[in-house]
Amino acid sequence: MKITLKKRLTVAAAAMAMTMAGSVGLASADDDVLVIGAPLALTGGLADEGKKQQDVWKLWLDKINAAGGIDVAGKKMQVKFVEYDYQTDGKRAGQLAEKLINDDGVDVIMAPFGSGHTKIIAAVAERYQVPMLACVASSVSVYDQGFKYLFGTLAPNTGMTESMVEFFKEKKPDLKKVAVYGRDDVFPKAMATALSKSAETGGLDVVYNELYAVGTMDHSAAISAIKSADPDWVYMTGYTQDLILGRKQLADMGVTAPIVTMVTGPAYREYTEGLGDLADGVTSSTWWHHSTAYTDAVGPWSTTADFYADFTAAYKSDPDYVSASCAAAADVLVNAVQVAGSKDKQAVRDALAATDILTFYGPIDFGENGMNQGREMPIIQVQGEEIKVLYPASIANAEMKMIK
Template identity: 80%
Template structure:
């Protein structure tokens, strides 16, 4: 999917660093280049997600440099992306983030996929006081560490579960019992915890609430216990392969419920392709959907439609929230550098803290902890072979259906 783009590669410290730019800077003009560093999971368990970040940043970078670069403090700067594959190893992500800062002399960092690995990289960024943009980390536990240089474009998890619990109870009034089953990892765990609280607040009885270990390859025991509890709603969190396995085992065990939610399964094309008809009816929540229609935005794309057009032309598939959030994070970063008038790390950090802008992805305004402020986030459902938006009303294009 992302083979369209080619990078200059070199081998260093047993890792491959890829430098992407319109032209590599000479010593004479190195000051006229904004260098962005990114440890990415391009191999290993999170490779699908890491390649999404890589691909959309390359799309963004090509567009920036095709337009001549960015205007900063009265001069034009090219933008360069230096990235390493940390092979889905959290410790390695931290080591490579440090290498990007100390050896590659990047001006800013982009965080990898997921709250857990973002937290590791954030500690490095804080130690060296380098601004860090996180585009795929929504767990508040990442942002409660007192980090001053970390900023995230995803809104907090809690807003996703509250709206879903209220809406599902309204759409299916007979819903009384929910089973919550989550991966014991930062983001999936926080979503499972938030959902249990939101469900109780909405008047639902939580009849099952357990976590499964990272790397679990058989969910049958837990799913059998869920079946015995006869829930009206099954809510499972995890990453794509976890959820595909869980849904298949539900089918094998004859587990049925009017509502099956998998976070964030249907937000990813890999989920629906991996399950085929079994994905039909599965609901989820996400931070963005291309049905949104923002216009007059600041950044490479001034409308949601413009981003969608360029993305689908490049990749022949629809973008998901990972693509949109990460592209918007790059726009936010450039906006902060322009506001700072230089790549001075403290000035850029202060400009990020003061950010209040509209991107094609939506509004970005960071709270005191560095997270994007809460807003209405889409609830989606697989219907046939399509992803439909159930909420919010302004972009909804379908009514909720029960799982068949």
């Protein structure tokens, strides 16, 4: 028994020594390679969103590689992504983040889609003091935990609702009653709650305010209740499949509100494709739209138009805010490494905190809690086959239409 134990200990010690030697070797050999870790939801409920992140980072990396890498302190540094599929399972996401940090020795982590999973991984990154960029998490609850290594390129989602209430009141002065219906999940719930608060503050009457459970297959009961309340404005939040079904059922059940807002439905092409004519007139708020026109930006795309052209050429579809925000997050990271002059985690973290740059996606200036403060978020509307920008006036390209 003793021998067996001794043998086991010897083997374990040898394995540990080899592992340590390996990681030391890895660290020293890879000084000129910036390794970015990305746990992605490539299968499961968020597979579509995970794929968008993977695609845009591939496009971004191809662009960086074509330029021979990035210039850091007078030398070329290569960039590499290490990705794992966490199967839309939050627990697995956390485990894979640890693996990325401990086994793959990544220098920085890119968070996956959604506030919920970002929150889980942010805790891991903070524990190991690895800088993390979140490109698709906008709930303030993710950022108000006092984390020092977490930075997000989306602006707080609460800011969207106040400007929307004011804008709709201006466009429809007799706007009085609003029905709010949201998915009981981190981001959709935060948006629904923020909108009902903003509506009340703005003097509107919230005539229906309910959440629906994740896994709800049908909305007819809720929509019957909404119909009874006879709102002027229906505001629904959820994932694309919820919103396609919700819009169809609103029409099926004869709800004729002149304003229907779905967050973030129309921001995605699959929403309008899944609805056909029924999508016409639906409004939404989003963090970015490709009709914005920023120029003189840092990163591989110096204008929004350049990014749009490359993206549509590669993927034959329009980029949405997920793609843009995630590509911009990679630009921000490169900028921070260049400012820091190395990939030292603490130095990169400090450079990220001091970031104040313009990317093709828009200005990025992280506030105290790590969220991007420099964003003015558009209100969009489906008009015919196209997505039009209604607000802000600086980038608006259409007048708002009421649904008949």
